[in-house]
Amino acid sequence: MSLSASRLRLPLASCEGHEDQAPLQVGDLAREVGRSVRAIHLYEELGLLKSARSKGRFRLFDADAVMRVRWIAKLQDLGLSLGEIQSIIKNVDESASAPSAMKLLRDTYREKLAATAAQIARLRALESELAMSLSYLETCDACDPARLMHACSSCDLHDCRPPPELVAAAHTGPRAVAHPPEKS
Amino acid sequence: MSLSASRLRLPLASCEGHEDQAPLQVGDLAREVGRSVRAIHLYEELGLLKSARSKGRFRLFDADAVMRVRWIAKLQDLGLSLGEIQSIIKNVDESASAPSAMKLLRDTYREKLAATAAQIARLRALESELAMSLSYLETCDACDPARLMHACSSCDLHDCRPPPELVAAAHTGPRAVAHPPEKS
DNA sequence: CAATACCCTCACGCGTACGTAAGGGTTGGT
């Protein structure tokens, strides 16, 4: 009887109601945050994460580590590399005072907010292009099932002319320049 | 007098009003679409792009190639790998008829539309987390400039408690598990 | 004919974020 974090082990602290206190082994942390053990190791190598060690040199993590890895994941989703995350941490660690650290963090977050907004805008534009292309392609259901791609350029079944770029560019099949080479 | 695509060359076709007809050399295409020559070569190696050749084995591209590369770029922005783009093209090329090709294309685009919407949603969530964190961090300006990070956990200047995760996780500095190792 | 400014085809290199295997300890239950 005892499955604090792993299913069969409890190095210390257990059965006390909240398991928040039980140190997690690397595999437990990995499962908790949905990343591989190797990834956790990597984060620690890069200084993104710290751990205590058991007497047998096993890594032990606390609840903050869980938060930390989730934080890393979010920053990655925001498009930051592990190197960039490293420098965020370095900035914070090297700041003499809390307010100066927070200013640096703020600046970084501000940049990323702008970048994220821009990225969202780009994706939304692409999203609507995709939607338009899809509606354009609906019409193809009404096409003669035997018709060849080559005929698409003279198709008049669609409401929209010219076709969306996402559709038109896909029609540029095995073909080359219209006017071969050589200058008369 | 003659700078069709490059600035000093015009292999053929020129001074005819629209330059759309003038075949582009690889460098011209690259500049046009904002990618490196190496990238264009790669796309061709992967079968994403076709080209004619001059008698001296120079690649020659037409206007469709420009569209094609822009298309590739958009799909990349949508998160597709070059390999995935390859298979889109393969699907289209291998389809016996146009309507069947378009069905495959539609399926792919549908998937990507869903994935893109999901990605936008994730980014929007992160965006608002960032915004909240920024507003939280504004308050730090009112903090004693000499205060240390360690004091943040008992700070009551902020409107929001607890602090956003994006802020809290950054405070997990050089520290380890509260309860070191060893049992009892 | 020389000088540029391009282009060609290999083919190895790189940065990121891990995957994966090797060889060998540690933990905890029975």
Add this chain to the structure above:
DNA sequence: ACCAACCCTTACGTACGCGTGAGGGTATTG
């Protein structure tokens, strides 16, 4: 004591999307 299930370190491997020469033609100007 023994075993299964973990963990440790070290270190090479992988997938992507190009970057970067090397060595050698080609096209257009003067």
